[in-house]
Amino acid sequence: MTHTYEWPYANEAGMEETITSDVLVLGGGLSGCFAAIAAARRGQSVVLVEKGATERSGSAGTGFDHWESACTNPCSGVTPEEIANAYVREQDWYSNGIAHYIECREGYDRLLDLESFGGKIRDTEGEFAGAEFRDEETKLMFAYDYKNKFTLRVWGSTFKPALVKEMKRLGVRIMDRTEATALLVSPCGGREEGAGTQEEGPARLRGAGAMGMDVHTGKFYIFRSKATVLCMSRPARVWLFNPDTVGLCEFRPMQSIGSGHAMGWRAGMEFTMMEKSVRAEFSAAGRSFPPYGAGNNHNTWYAATMVDARGVEIPYVDRDGRELSSVSERYYPARGQKFFLKGGVIDNPKYEYRGPETLDFETLMERGYQLPFYADLSRMPEMERKVIWGMMVGEEAKTKIPIYQNYTERGFDPKKHMLQSYGTGWQSANFLEQERQFFGAPGGVMHDWDLKTNIDGIYAAGDQLYASDCAGFACATGYYAGRKAAGCAASQAELPPYQGEDAVAEKKRLLAPLFVKEEEGISWKELNMAISKAMQNYCGGVRCEALLLEGLDLLRQFETEWAPKLTASNPHDLMRIHEVLDILTVSQIVLHASLARKSSSEPLFFKRSDYPQMDPEQDRMHIVIRQENGQVKERRIPLDFFGSLQEEYEKRNQDYMKEVGMRG
């Protein structure tokens, strides 16, 4: 039986407030928190807007277990240049060289920050003393490549509360339960230079802040700022939707929608690689099992011992196919290889960067191995078992309670039990070709070396950027964007003006569903369901011009005929409605980006039946799109536009380099 309740929070629909700051941060995940801290450290007043509760919000809200590309840690055997360039080459240049370099260069500084805020980054209690992956002097612990030691095992469940405490100490105003819904942007005359392109650059725009609403009370906010940092999530629920268990549709949190992409697009921001999507790999458990909760040997579980149904061990091989005889060898480069890459975006690495891996599925079948497979930690040395089950599974997001505690309560003992693996791969699920997902370095905001977007005064970080991946990436780019935004804000005496009519229109748009009678309206779930079905039909595994245009036409119908029928009876429903409207906008960006690329591409997992040629030289480019007065404009930017990573970075970051040098 269902009950109707009185709304427990105040009713502030119709009320509005203007809040000003030097720097405005939208999104309170890892990148948002670090952007706020960087700006506040530089003496700027900072407001951070978060739709959930910052204490545990974002993809790493409840934790994360390994920090990639910490190339400047004292034990590292690699340079930032080596690893950033390896990522660029591994991803065929459809990679974010700038952001990866920032991660490689500054990521470890952020870890030291986290430690100073109260987060745990080393084995201070000596729980793993003597383990092969632990450095006895620094007590740092490493994952994947034990020789080169550039991925750290960390206690990420301690991080978000520590960041919130530090932001409060610095005087950052944190506005939880507040959904940012639109950017305040004004034209400021002239056009940007179309760097390296024949097309004309975008019209010059100036950011002046953002708008949004309290998702408990319905109050409308105008946030005015001198600089803004977009730190919101990558898009989700574009192809995958289940109206019953919505929270399980995607891998990342249910709150992660891609609203930053949607509001950026509406404001005229440039995007790249939005045509990239992969056949879905992981839902939070809809078709998959709970993340890290089924037997596997990837990521958090690397390099677990795997066995088949008979209990016969599945061999690990190096990149040359040489079978490895010990557990220890799984963590070292092959003969003649300097280092190997593993983690966030490395699914099928190139030979140059390939690390030890179990034999592929086909070979296993040929050799008579039998399904199902299991992860059997009982066969591993004690420290390796303990670090996978208890630390990695425990610190990675959504594992402390959902996996470690729950499975332990169900009786799972890694010394006595083996955990089943489903299907043939680490995902423990098989999706259809048209069930797609933004996974493995997807598209996002185009930016320059300051992580500035094409809109003056608006910066971006973390999953907001194109080709983003992990937590270290989020923290490092967040801090970097925050300090560049602080510099921008400090150079201005006044808050930039905004157009009052934009605020009036946005307030009306946000509250409109409250006026639609329930019996005459449709729910946000119905619209999301329709969008995901449309995207599967018109923008699935194979695309062509006519199909994509039909898709755009259908989405336009949703926008004009169905969106006005959305009905809400409280601010929670309003929040969900505006999320789905953002999903509708993101879907349109994907269709436009797919139309703009008139060829197929392997690195982008992009197939056009009308342009089947794979990666012709003239299209090995960023095809950057934006919206201007209702028209979609595109320009092409070379994939290597970022230049020499070290040189370009050092040109622009002498101040930071001095600061870090002084800290010792």
Next chain:
Amino acid sequence: MDKTERIAYQVTEVPCSTRPLLYDDGLCIGCNRCASVCQCDILLPSPEKGKHPVVMYPGECYYCGACVMVCPKPGAIRLVHPLMNQAKFVPVKG
């Protein structure tokens, strides 16, 4: 916006096929820390003071466990995976 102010908010439980969170009335002190930390905002404070929050939108749970992590009374709130997601484990072989 006068018109808006006359619209009273209402909220009705939206049931789904699963029950992600179970409370123990004997242990819960009704502090609402779980409701305030939930990033999906699926919990609403109970109209009765001292009682556990109402799981208003169970289908929107994404099973992160933040509510259990923050709970000051161990056992007062439990996270339960949907039955279809209870991964299987067996005794080791060999």
